[in-house]
Amino acid sequence: MGTGRVVLVGAPLGNAGDASTRLREVLASADVVAAEDTRRLLRLARDLDITVSGRILSYFEGNEERRTPDLVAALRDGAVVAVVTDGGMPSVSDPGYRLVRAALDAGFPVTAAPGPSAVTTALALSGLPSDRFCFEGFLPRSGSGRRSRLRELTAEPRTLVFFEAPHRITAALTDLAATFGAEREGAVCRELTKTYEEIRRGPLGELAAWSAQAEPRGEITVVVAGAPAGPAERPADDDLRAAVAEREAAGDSRRDAIQTVADMYGLRKREVYTLVHAAR
Template sequence: MKERVLVGEMSEIGRLVLLGAPLGNPADASTRLGEVLSTADVVAAEDTRRLSRLARDLDVTIPGRVVSYFEGNEERRTPELVEVLTAGHLVALVTDGGMPSVSDPGYRLVRAALDAGIPVTAAPGPSAVTTALALSGLPCDRFCFEGFLPRSRGARRARLRALVTEERTLVLFEAPHRVAAALADLADTFGVDRPAALCRELTKTYEEVLRRPLGDLARWAAEGDPRGEITLVVAGAPATPPARPDDDALRALVAEREAAGRTRRDAVTDVATDHGLRRRDVYAVVHQQQ
């Protein structure tokens, strides 16, 4: 008999709450996560067994119905959960760690709920992305999250070639059995000296953060047996200096600033600074035809 998630009818529209779950240490769970679990009519979990362990660790009783919601049944279960929400019930969505939808099940349900006019909110929690980024020691004022790289070598290398000039710090997820191949391709594409960090088992007993160039990390992974959940953080490409204008363009830029009221000295300095050139070189170009 097909499992259904419907519960009793209610008149008001329901609400979907995305729960940010601990990455490993249950003490990182928010008080609000426990409150939502203890009041939701339905809790949709990526792994119902892991949810049960989390509830025990938090000493939380889940009175609502618990159903599975993972990659293999998302398509089928989403309309059932939307039906529950439309009937006026509170549905909580929780994955194995971090925020639903971020390289985890959830986006399909969020989109379907919004399309049905159902309010969607979140009880924020731990994130492997920002945790690894902060621990990496790499610049984190601007970053780019790429999720999981493609599994096949050709598609993976094509994705990396498209990212080779990305100047923001990159954050990637990778499975332990593919991390050696991924790091080898990263080193080949980005260069063996590109700074990076491999973050493994974040917040768990055997947490490990290796901050090394890509070449060293690739060798480490090839020689060892990486295990656990892995997040890779890779420094962005060095900023590309602006292209040098030709001599005529340089003279025109200086003349433009002089016409705007800048002195010759200041105009030359401005142009040199804008284009990463030495002031004396710009000055020489300006005076070539005088």
Template sequence: MSETGRLILLGAPLGNPADASARFREVLAAADVVAAEDTRRLTRLARDLDVSVPGRIVSYFEGNEERRTPELVDVLAAGYTVALVTDGGMPSVSDPGYRLVRAALDAGLPVTAAPGPSAVTTALALSGLPCDRFCFEGFLPRTPGGRRSRLSALAAEERTLVFFEAPHRITGALADLAAAFGADRPAALCRELTKTYEEVVRRPLGELAEWAAAGAPRGEITLVVAGASATPAQRPDDDALRAAVAEREAAGLSRRDAITEVAAGYGLRRREVYGLVHEG
């Protein structure tokens, strides 16, 4: 215990324990109190990492964070170190944490972080979509009406968009996205990132909606959607379009993904580029 406690936000592995940083291990082994979204998952992760957690482990999740936040602030004020860890990724990012961070700061207590994996930036990097400017929208509203209203407001957003979605809502969400943004808008559905059954499906929204409807994907889902194209690049001639697809294939993209990316870059319909490639 020190004169001033501090709150440490721990970036937890998304699925693969090997992604845990050395500092993540150090903080777990040294914290006086570890507040975990799921104490059983934390215990399992610590075991996988071969880390002993001598501090007191308490639960901190959506159902009890309002009650537990002042308790943890009192612990911090008493000079103890509190580590906050969620089931994966960074606390506060669509996970418990913001309430405690705000309360600690309002109490004049220090807050720091041991950065780690993020489903947002991992999915963004894997999507093959522009990453220079993006916005994170978290979970869409649960009701169909609320979801459609939100998507209607986002349809003209030019930055790449990143969403979290639950497996039982993804089919409806994709159908509404295709209706609001257009069936040809490029997107990537990333599920079970860093886990054994990691899968990234890169297709236009209309095709993704059909794919999901045929068998709803399971696991934790991060959805990346291209932004609206305000001023598409001028269309090159047919040979240049074929060459652009070939270049992307040579770089490792599948033909489907290469065609999708080229079509998006020039504001073309995917079937137009597909026709050129296959007739050439």
């Protein structure tokens, strides 16, 4: 077996000044550089005043599965394969995991030139508890899938971190407010370390309203406070019915809305069901 190895390269989120000396060395010396976007890689190289001497290959979601065997073949030939994404650490909701798994299965070492991470940067800037957190990546694209995933997280006590696309951020924040409660604290972190960096902090209901008006663009990370310890105090019957109706209006089936409200307040599903149907 040759001396091939994989190096995961943590690229700057936006500010090239965050690039480490080791990142420069790896990109300049690697035999193969697998880049999520080859144009961004070349732009970063220009900003860092380095020359990428190795072979550059595109390696993104659309071709990751097909190209991974080629990269493993390069490892067998003794190549150092660097993996770089548009920003942050490869394999964290970005290309890289398939190659890591394939390289390890084939017996090749995997290491990292660590760098910035949008997950921990947003968490630190959010002002929310950071001693324990849970990274959930991108929420499902469909409204029903997104709401189903959020219902699973209703009682999660750790601070939650999500990635979200700009064209879905308002819908995501609206569903977060409907599922977790409009008063749950959150933060929307946009374009971290870039010229137009923006961080909005506040209750989820307010963040959803702001997003609908502002239509934020760019790379977005959302941080949400975890569920309070223990079930919330039981609201009045009319408030429970209103909570179910609010979730139905957001797209939940009545069954799912009743289950979510019951979970939120530590009630039996039958109790909420009876209250809702007694009023009809």
